[in-house]
Structures are given as structure tokens and as C-alpha cells.
Amino acid sequence: MSENTLIELKGLTKRYGYGDTETLALKDFDLEIKRGEFIMIMGPSGCGKTTLLDIIGLLDRATRGNYILNGEDVASISANRQAKLRAKKIGFVFQNFNLIEDLPIIENVALPLVYTGYSKTSRLKQASRALARFHLQEREYYYPHQLSGGQQQRVAIARAIVGSPEIILADEPTGNLDSRSSHVVMEELKAIHEEGNTIIMVTHNPALTAYATRVINMLDGQIDTDIKTVADANLPQPISVRFKKRKEKKVAEKAEVEATIELPKPKNSPKSKNTKSKTKAKSTKATKSKTQNSRRKK
Numbered sequence: 173m174s175e176n177t178l179i180e181l182k183g184l185t186k187r188y189g190y191g192d193t194e195t196l197a198l199k200d201f202d203l204e205i206k207r208g209e210f211i212m213i214m215g216p217s218g219c220g221k222t223t224l225l226d227i228i229g230l231l232d233r234a235t236r237g238n239y240i241l242n243g244e245d246v247a248s249i250s251a252n253r254q255a256k257l258r259a260k261k262i263g264f265v266f267q268n269f270n271l272i273e274d275l276p277i278i279e280n281v282a283l284p285l286v287y288t289g290y291s292k293t294s295r296l297k298q299a300s301r302a303l304a305r306f307h308l309q310e311r312e313y314y315y316p317h318q319l320s321g322g323q324q325q326r327v328a329i330a331r332a333i334v335g336s337p338e339i340i341l342a343d344e345p346t347g348n349l350d351s352r353s354s355h356v357v358m359e360e361l362k363a364i365h366e367e368g369n370t371i372i373m374v375t376h377n378p379a380l381t382a383y384a385t386r387v388i389n390m391l392d393g394q395i396d397t398d399i400k401t402v403a404d405a406n407l408p409q410p411i412s413v414r415f416k417k418r419k420e421k422k423v424a425e426k427a428e429v430e431a432t433i434e435l436p437k438p439k440n441s442p443k444s445k446n447t448k449s450k451t452k453a454k455s456t457k458a459t460k461s462k463t464q465n466s467r468r469k470k
């Protein structure tokens with residue numbers, strides 16, 4: 173298990189029913205997920221995709237096996253602790269949006285923050301900011317049925333990211349959308365991924381795999397094929413690591429500037445003092461500037 177491993181599943185088995193009605197939705201399932209991956213899971217109906225997502229999302233438990241999240245085995249922790257971890261670490265997006273019909277969308281988006289201890293005013297402010305990101309700020313007090321399917325799914329994505337979780341789980345998020353709305357939703361997920369989130373998404377649409385860094389095909393509760401289209405070294409920098417590195421870089425830069433104060437600096441080049449660390453961190457820099465660009469567009 174490397175430092176960058178976020179999730180490790182070992183020998184996961186999920187059984188529903190007993191005897192004649194027994195179904196093994198997952199069979200001895202092994203999977204390692206790195207921070208910053210955008211995984212798409214495909215496979216025929218009934219092969220265990222939703223079961224897998226529910227277990228990763230701590231909505232359900234495996235019958236047998238280990239689930240290691242951030243180095244901690246969470247397969248058999250208490251329901252209460254699971255709920256807390258889920259609220260902090262995981263955001264969900266579902267095919268049928270799962271919005272509460274009699275709450276305005278701003279309150280729908282604020283819901284995951286109920287467990288965080290923020291005041292209601294603060295929760296609504298955060299929800300408002302999340303909605304603004306998806307260009308829905310003018311509809312904050314609309315009810316779900318007053319929005320189109322694509323807009324409802326963007327509300328659901330705002331709800332998934334409002335608590336800044338590290339992992340986004342999406343079960344056929346474009347399943348109920350036309351191709352234009354699907355595209356908008358996928359572009360939002362792409363931007364969220366480039367900011368350093370890990371996304372695991374189930375889809376039946378092969379065209380969407382272009383967005384993924386890894387495509388897993390499941391069959392009968394097991395992995396059939398597993399293809400990485402982006403090398404681990406080129407994944408976006410995970411959020412937590414980025415913040416840490418930025419802090420470390422500032423300290424390193426300060427030391428460097430102090431040590432090289434006599435070096436001539438090119439005029440009008442605020443970045444000149446960074447030259448050394450820039451060369452060292454070339455590959456991560458490319459990912460970062462891509463991320464910053466995508467943010468700037470917002």
C-alpha cells in the first residue's frame with residue numbers, strides 16, 4: 173500500500189439472502205484506489221456496481237472482507253462512526269438526484285452540513301456559495317420540481333461537494349439526463365476531479381469513459397478488466413497533499429530567497445524567485461496550473 177492509497181478493498185464479499193435466494197453481489201473483491209483517480213465502473217445490470225459504491229460510501233457493509241480508508245479498517249466500525257466519516261469524507265450523486273421535494277434547493281444543498289456543527293446561517297452561506305459555482309444562485313429558493321433534470325443534478329453535485337469531501341461517489345449521474353445536460357454535468361465532475369478530488373462513478377455510457385483516468389469493467393461481482401488511462405504520477409494533486417505542499421513550498425521558497433538574495437532577477441518577473449523549485453516540481457506544476465485555469469474559468 174503506497175502513501176497515495178486512499179482506499180483498499182481486500183476480499184470483499186457481499187451476500188444477499190440465504191439458501192435458494194442467496195445472491196453474491198460481490199465475490200472476493202480486491203481493489204486499490206489512489207488519491208486523485210477518476211474511476212468509471214461499468215458492467216451489465218446486476219453485476220454489483222451499486223453494491224460496491226454503497227459499501228465504499230459506508231451506506232452498507234460487506235458480509236466479509238476488509239475496507240481500508242485512509243489507512244483505517246472501517247469495515248466493522250460502529251454505525252455512528254461510519255455516519256461521521258461519511259459526512260466528512262464522502263459526497264454522493266445519484267441517478268434520480270435524491271433531492272428532498274419540499275425543501276428549497278439551498279436547504280437541500282446545506283443538508284450534509286448538519287453533522288458539521290456549523291450554525292444554520294453559516295450552512296446556508298456555504299450552500300449558497302456551492303450553488304453559485306453551478307450558476308444556480310438565482311434559483312436558491314426554488315423547489316426541486318421547478319428545475320430541469322440537468323439543473324437538479326447540478327444541485328445534487330453542489331450538495332455532494334458542499335462539505336469539501338475527498339471522495340465523490342456517483343451512481344449513473346447522467347442516467348436520467350439528455351446528452352447536453354450530461355455533458356454539462358460531466359464537465360462539472362471533471363473540474364471537481366482536477367481540483368484534486370477522487371471520483372468513483374458508475375455508468376452504462378461508454379462515451380463517458382473519456383473523462384476517466386481508469387475504467388473498471390465488472391462481471392458477476394468481480395473485476396473483469398481494469399485499465400488505467402492516466403499513470404498514477406500524472407493524477408491531479410490530491411487536495412490534502414496540495415495544501416501541505418503549498419505550505420512546505422512557501423517555507424522552502426523563503427529559505428531559498430534568503431540564501432540567493434544576490435542573484436540578479438529578471439525585471440517584471442514575480443515568479444523569478446521560484447525558478448529552482450519550479451524545475452524540481454515540473455510535473456506537478458503542469459497539473460496544478462491546469463487546475464488553476466479551470467478554476468479561473470468559473
Ligand SMILES: Nc1ncnc2c1ncn2[C@@H]1O[C@H](COP(=O)(O)OP(=O)(O)OP(=O)(O)O)[C@@H](O)[C@H]1O
Nearest residue numbers: 188189195196197216217218219220221222223224
Ligand atoms: N437489497 C437487496 N436484496 C437482495 N438482493 C440484492 C439487493 N441489492 C442488490 N441485490 C442483488 O445484488 C446483485 C447486484 O446488484 P447491484 O444493484 O449492485 O447491481 P448493479 O450492477 O448496480 O446493476 P444496475 O446496472 O442494474 O444498477 C443483483 O443480483 C441484485 O439483485
Ligand SMILES: [Mg+2]
Nearest residue numbers: 221222223343
Ligand atoms: Mg446499480
